[in-house]
């Protein structure tokens with residue numbers, strides 16, 4: 157199960173950066189509010205895409221939901237229980253590779269299965285998930301021997317093998333070339349339709365959100381509040397190139413909301 | 421010029437040129453062979469040292485001391501470095517002492533080492549230990565502190581126990597930095613052993629050099645130096661091979 161209720165959530169940071177940066181609003185030692193009164197309810201099995209300007213606190217919210225970080229106030233309940241810390245029920249897929257570089261692909265995938273008794277079953281399961289992300293033949297490769305797209309696939313396999321209720325992906329497609337991005341995006345959609353897990357995806361790509369999401373949530377600038385929380389009841393595959401469809405209108409609206417006036 | 425052939429040939433070329441320059445210097449400087457022996461004289465005395473086996477005896481004695489002291493330093497220094505890197509309180513307590521002791525040359529410890537350990541292998545091993553211990557501790561601490569925090573998040577996400585964090589994250593993550601540190605440290609240890617052997621012992625390459633000087637055999641002094649240089653290259657090569665282990669290769673740039 158992966159039913160998430162975020163209510164009245166606030167997050168502040170103490171500014172510890174001494175050198176001033178352009179986007180710094182608070183002087184050293186002062187409190188920086190990042191997230192303000194966030195209320196979101198995510199259904200079990202929903203894929204929700206989070207959009208927002210850079211630095212608005214998307215990663216921060218994901219880290220809180222994953223249990224890596226604590227909110228300053230408010231609550232996050234998963235299936236009716238307050239989160240207490242990281243757990244293998246909700247796996248985080250990191251923005252830059254979170255694969256352990258000293259382990260091969262199959263050793264990385266094995267992390268979530270290391271308590272499994274039956275070695276034969278374990279091997280089979282590892283193999284099953286490696287094949288699912290189309291990495292067969294690369295089981296014994298180390299991460300530094302893989303391309304960017306393969307790294308994300310391997311990390312996805314490692315996340316899925318523990319059968320988590322919730323998958324949290326922080327900009328999973330950043331740094332990939334265009335075609336790899338498209339292909340991986342399609343695979344995540346397929347995977348979601350097939351496995352039906354709750355998936356939280358942070359992205360800066362409006363089209364990602366429109367193509368993938370069951371829902372799209374847009375944050376404002378910091379201190380962030382929710383600017384838009386819209387269900388996307390469109391069937392897959394989605395096409396927003398046709399003019400004057402509802403999806404195309406929403407796309408224009410999102411571009412405008414994020415500060416681009418003439419959606420291209 | 422990047423071929424294997426070039427890599428093999430180039431060192432021989434440079435050493436040959438060095439030997440030729442040396443020979444030329446001997447011929448033209450007109451110095452006495454007691455002051456500046458030529459390559460051929462040194463070569464003959466090397467044969468002499470090989471024939472009576474003394475060069476091997478001294479080399480083995482030096483290598484033994486370096487191995488013992490270095491091994492001891494790594495066995496104690498790496499765990500201490502891990503503790504200092506992981507525990508903020510431990511690093512607050514111990515780092516000042518380590519940074520105070522570190523800049524004191526191991527050679528400054530010679531009088532104390534001789535008083536405490538007498539004559540023989542022990543004081544030399546102790547000096548090697550001192551020379552290697554502090555660099556190893558400091559490098560390990562830094563390596564642990566600079567582990568990418570993402571890896572600890574991954575560990576927490578997959579419900580790792582403290583022991584598993586140590587075994588599966590901390591230790592493998594610092595292996596590349598440790599190998600680099602050991603490689604630099606073994607060179608320091610090798611430098612120090614020669615100095616240590618000039619004081620407290622009757623064997624080793626340092627002793628060979630000192631003894632040859634007392635007998636005015638500069639050719640043998642040079643042989644001692646040559647062997648030290650060659651063993652130094654060998655030690656460095658061995659440490660570099662360690663860096664080619666598959667699971668460490670991700671973090672080591674081979675020069």
Ligand SMILES: Nc1ncnc2c1ncn2[C@@H]1O[C@H](COP(=O)(O)OP(=O)(O)O)[C@@H](O)[C@H]1O
Nearest residue numbers: 169170171190209210211212213214215216217
């Ligand atoms: N550990 C921290 N300490 C202080 N400020 C932080 C910390 N982590 C993030 N921030 C600040 O919080 C804001 C949101 O960061 P982040 O969640 O990474 O943004 P996003 O992922 O939306 O680009 C940024 O302004 C960042 O500087």
Ligand SMILES: [Mg+2]
Nearest residue numbers: 214215216326
């Ligand atoms: Mg981010």
